[in-house]
Amino acid sequence: MIICPRCGRWGTHYERIVGGRKYHYVKHREGKRYSTCYLGPDKYVYAERLNMIELSGMRDPERYLRYLKRSVERVKGGERVVEEVERLLEKIRGSTNLQKQGVGNA
Numbered sequence: 001m002i003i004c005p006r007c008g009r010w011g012t013h014y015e016r017i018v019g020g021r022k023y024h025y026v027k028h029r030e031g032k033r034y035s036t037c038y039l040g041p042d043k044y045v046y047a048e049r050l051n052m053i054e055l056s057g058m059r060d061p062e063r064y065l066r067y068l069k070r071s072v073e074r075v076k077g078g079e080r081v082v083e084e085v086e087r088l089l090e091k092i093r094g095s096t097n098l099q100k101q102g103v104g105n106a
């Protein structure tokens with residue numbers, strides 16, 4: 001059982017392979033009925049050809065940090081970019097400080 005990253009309810013994770021590609025789902029039981037949340041493919045093959053940041057589905061909680069790392073590796077420098085990244089870092093620091101103070105856990 002996992003907490004579904006799409007809806008926040010408990011459910012059972014499962015995979016299906018269609019056309020040689022793996023897709024992730026969470027199955028939720030509600031009494032005698034079931035519902036399914038789609039979490040996305042294992043890999044975004046077509047989107048990755050243009051983006052090359054190792055896109056993945058919602059089942060991957062580390063994906064945004066990996067996107068950041070891959071983006072930093074790919075972005076072209078320059079003062080404007082450095083300033084923008086510094087602004088983004090301040091945003092991350094601000095949200096981290098809020099979490100430490102317990103504000104982000106409400």
Ligand SMILES: [Zn+2]
Nearest residue numbers: 004006007037
């Ligand atoms: Zn769900």
